[in-house]
Amino acid sequence: MEGKIQIQTIIGKATTFRGTIGSAENIQIDGKQIGEITTRGNLYISETGEVEGKAQANNLLIAGVLQGETKVNGKMEILATGKFQGEAEMSIFIVEEGAGFQGECRQNKK
Secondary structure, three states: OOOOOOOOEEEOOOOEEEEEEEEOOOEEEOOEEEEEEEEOOEEEEOOOOEEEEEEEEOEEEEOOEEEEEEEEOOEEEEOOOOEEEEEEEEOEEEEOOOOEEEEEEEEOOO
16 A cells, blocks of 8 residues: 555544445544454554454555454555464465565455
8 A cells, every 4th residue: 555545434443333334435543443353445454453254345454453454456555563474365465574474465456
């Protein structure tokens, strides 16, 4: 996700959300989300963010924690502070030095 992205939906730092989120816009998780997130926009999991379950997005940027399964149409990027555990499918995969990745990775066709 190049440049500054505009966030339309934020799950706050002190918030735990259980359930399904469906959106066409960009989502930022600063708190905890347990369940499923599906967006045609981008998903950003900040350093304080934690997601358990399934996540589907156009692009995914992980600075926090994602445990579960993810399908990304474009780019999945794990920053140095980020941790991923589970199964991931994406077109482009970037892992910064120091990031955590444990699981399976598949590249989809563009």
